[in-house]
Amino acid sequence: MEKFYDIIHQAFDSIRSQKLRAFFTLLSIAIGVFAITFSGSLTNSIDSTVNAQIESLGRYTFFITKVPAIQMGGNDWFKYRNRPEISYRQYLDLQEKTEDYAVVTGSAKSTGFTVKFGDLETDPDVTLVGTDHNFFLTSDLEISNGRALLQSDIEFNKNFAIVGNDILVKIFPNNPDVIGKEIKIDNKPFTIIGTLKPKGALLGQSQDNIIIIPLSQFLTKFSSQWEQDVVLIVKANNPVEFSYILDETIGQMRIIRNLKPWQDNNFEVQTNESLSDQFGSLTGYLTYFGVFSGIIALIAAGVGITNIMLITVKERTREIGIRKAVGAKKRLIVLQFVSETIVLTLLGGLFGTIFGVVVGGGLGIFVGTSFTISVKWVLISLTISVLLGLASGVFPAYKAASLDPVDALRYE
Amino acid sequence: MNNQKLILTEHLSKIYKMESTIVAALQDINISIDYNEYVSIMGPSGSGKTTLMSILGCLDSPSSGSFYLDGVDVSGLDDDDLAVIRNHKIGFVFQTFNLMPRANCIKNVELPLIYAGVPADERHERAIKALQNVGLGDRMYHKPTELSGGQRQRVAIARALVNNPSLIFADEPTGNLDTKTGEEIMKLFADLWRNGNSIILVTHEEDIAKHAKRIIKLRDGLVIDDNINPTPIYI
Numbered sequence: 001m002e003k004f005y006d007i008i009h010q011a012f013d014s015i016r017s018q019k020l021r022a023f024f025t026l027l028s029i030a031i032g033v034f035a036i037t038f039s040g041s042l043t044n045s046i047d048s049t050v051n052a053q054i055e056s057l058g059r060y061t062f063f064i065t066k067v068p069a070i071q072m073g074g075n076d077w078f079k080y081r082n083r084p085e086i087s088y089r090q091y092l093d094l095q096e097k098t099e100d101y102a103v104v105t106g107s108a109k110s111t112g113f114t115v116k117f118g119d120l121e122t123d124p125d126v127t128l129v130g131t132d133h134n135f136f137l138t139s140d141l142e143i144s145n146g147r148a149l150l151q152s153d154i155e156f157n158k159n160f161a162i163v164g165n166d167i168l169v170k171i172f173p174n175n176p177d178v179i180g181k182e183i184k185i186d187n188k189p190f191t192i193i194g195t196l197k198p199k200g201a202l203l204g205q206s207q208d209n210i211i212i213i214p215l216s217q218f219l220t221k222f223s224s225q226w227e228q229d230v231v232l233i234v235k236a237n238n239p240v241e242f243s244y245i246l247d248e249t250i251g252q253m254r255i256i257r258n259l260k261p262w263q264d265n266n267f268e269v270q271t272n273e274s275l276s277d278q279f280g281s282l283t284g285y286l287t288y289f290g291v292f293s294g295i296i297a298l299i300a301a302g303v304g305i306t307n308i309m310l311i312t313v314k315e316r317t318r319e320i321g322i323r324k325a326v327g328a329k330k331r332l333i334v335l336q337f338v339s340e341t342i343v344l345t346l347l348g349g350l351f352g353t354i355f356g357v358v359v360g361g362g363l364g365i366f367v368g369t370s371f372t373i374s375v376k377w378v379l380i381s382l383t384i385s386v387l388l389g390l391a392s393g394v395f396p397a398y399k400a401a402s403l404d405p406v407d408a409l410r411y412e
Numbered sequence: 413m414n415n416q417k418l419i420l421t422e423h424l425s426k427i428y429k430m431e432s433t434i435v436a437a438l439q440d441i442n443i444s445i446d447y448n449e450y451v452s453i454m455g456p457s458g459s460g461k462t463t464l465m466s467i468l469g470c471l472d473s474p475s476s477g478s479f480y481l482d483g484v485d486v487s488g489l490d491d492d493d494l495a496v497i498r499n500h501k502i503g504f505v506f507q508t509f510n511l512m513p514r515a516n517c518i519k520n521v522e523l524p525l526i527y528a529g530v531p532a533d534e535r536h537e538r539a540i541k542a543l544q545n546v547g548l549g550d551r552m553y554h555k556p557t558e559l560s561g562g563q564r565q566r567v568a569i570a571r572a573l574v575n576n577p578s579l580i581f582a583d584e585p586t587g588n589l590d591t592k593t594g595e596e597i598m599k600l601f602a603d604l605w606r607n608g609n610s611i612i613l614v615t616h617e618e619d620i621a622k623h624a625k626r627i628i629k630l631r632d633g634l635v636i637d638d639n640i641n642p643t644p645i646y647i
Contacts, residue, residue, distance in 0.1 A: 321510070332527065404472075
């Protein structure tokens with residue numbers, strides 16, 4: 001133990017004495033480790049937030065859509081594109097046929113609208129959601145003032161709007177009393193019947209720059225005849241029979257879309273599980289990318305460290321000569337230089353890890369995901385740092401240990 | 413083993429093979445040195461005296477012949493075994509001091525004790541004692557760069573003595589010092605000899621060699637003279 005302590009102490013001594021060189025070495029390792037920890041922490045943050053988000057929609061809810069939420073690879077694109085849209089009629093049919101065991105919400109969404117009140121108007125970036133009276137049962141949006149949509153609003157195609165906070169701030173800067181006011185969405189008049197509780201941002205995007213109107217209004221006024229695609233959100237009434245309800249609903253949907261028994265579904269069914277799986281594979285790619293670039297950076301750092309240690313050995317030839325003259329065995333010299341390298345890489349790794357966790361987590365906060373410290377990634381990074389020190393320190397250390405003491409003592 | 417010698421060499425030789433030529437740095441060296449002797453090895457540069465010191469100091473191995481140190485045949489030992497022998501039996505003092513510039517005097521003197529596995533407290537104590545013995549009790553926490561040449565050489569001597577070696581090698585110990593300081597160092601060596609240490613002084617200067625009680629002269633790798641010095645200085 002005595003010797004071990006001495007060696008660590010010597011390692012710190014020689015790092016202190018060569019601050020600039022140590023700094024650059026630390027930097028290169030820090031960058032590599034940063035890439036790994038950063039991507040690990042970031043994807044961790046995204047994962048947990050997305051999962052929480054999906055979870056908040058309710059465990060017994062699933063989606064029926066024309067195309068999958070996330071598409072990877074280009075091969076299926078044409079297959080999805082040529083599917084018929086899910087129409088308003090199909091939405092009503094499904095709602096009616098499943099009313100005994102499920103609540104079906106239709107929703108359609110588009111973005112880039114301008115909202116006006118008097119002289120004030122928003123940027124053309126408002127998201128418009130057309131939906132129905134069931135929407136608030138299946139979404140985590142809440143009404144703060146006024147009321148939600150009623151079934152009659154949809155049936156009678158009322159031009160009513162429930163307005164998000166971002167829009168209120170812009171067009172009603174000083175007026176808290178907005179219920180009953182008439183606004184214009186892309187110059188079409190709507191009456192405000194309610195306001196939404198602010199939700200903040202997710203993944204860097206505000207969730208409050210939104211207006212909710214009846215689905216029938218959305219389809220007739222804001223989407224062309226050929227793209228009347230409705231997303232169906234189905235919530236099972238009885239959680240215990242969820243899988244049965246899922247099958248039953250799919251069966252009804254096939255009937256509604258006139259599919260023959262031998263034909264594949266021409267729509268996507270996404271449960272929370274399948275959604276989080278898809279997100280999982282997306283963040284998985286992110287992680288691989290981070291780890292891959294981190295490893296490249298670390299290999300470069302490793303080569304750099306080996307080089308720096310070789311120079312260090314050369315510069316300290318005399319010192320090595322002295323140590324050998326007073327009785328240092330080969331393996332102690334090896335141990336000394338390897339541990340110096342490891343102390344160096346571990347310090348770099350530590351800085352990189354701290355950076356990675358702070359920046360990764362900080363970016364997580366910035367884009368609205370939660371801050372999570374990934375212990376797994378911290379441990380992986382530190383282990384990699386030690387292995388890197390070992391790998392890049394061994395060769396210079398052996399070179400040092402095999403110096404001839406007589407020559408080393410005379411080295412100028 | 414009454415007649416055991418500190419150093420005994422038999423037909424010792426060292427041959428360096430260059431690319432095309434073979435250089436015999438030492439040829440058929442037969443020396444015997446007793447305990448508590450004070451010997452100068454003298455010769456011009458290229459005479460082989462440094463090679464001889466390297467071999468006698470266990471820094472290098474001979475090409476042929478045998479070498480007994482303290483009664484042990486060390487000519488066939490490997491690097492690590494030689495390191496242990498250097499650590500326990502030999503102290504070196506060099507012309508260029510060879511101190512570690514970033515470590516203070518105590519740390520420098522402690523170095524052999526670290527490799528001997530001496531516990532930290534004892535190490536510290538022994539280093540302080542060794543420094544006091546060479547008259548540097550008030551400079552212990554200074555770094556070599558803050559010391560004069562003479563003081564640096566005293567630190568090196570303290571380091572050479574700290575592990576109680578059987579033998580001290582001094583390789584041109586006054587080569588980097590002015591005459592007056594050099595004389596002080598030579599007086600110190602005389603004191604060390606009087607205290608029972610065995611000293612081998614390697615030098616090319618007649619004046620320095622004359623401090624020893626016996627002078628071995630080398631030329632072209634051969635011993636050409638080996639005589640008692642009737643008038644050693646300071647002794």
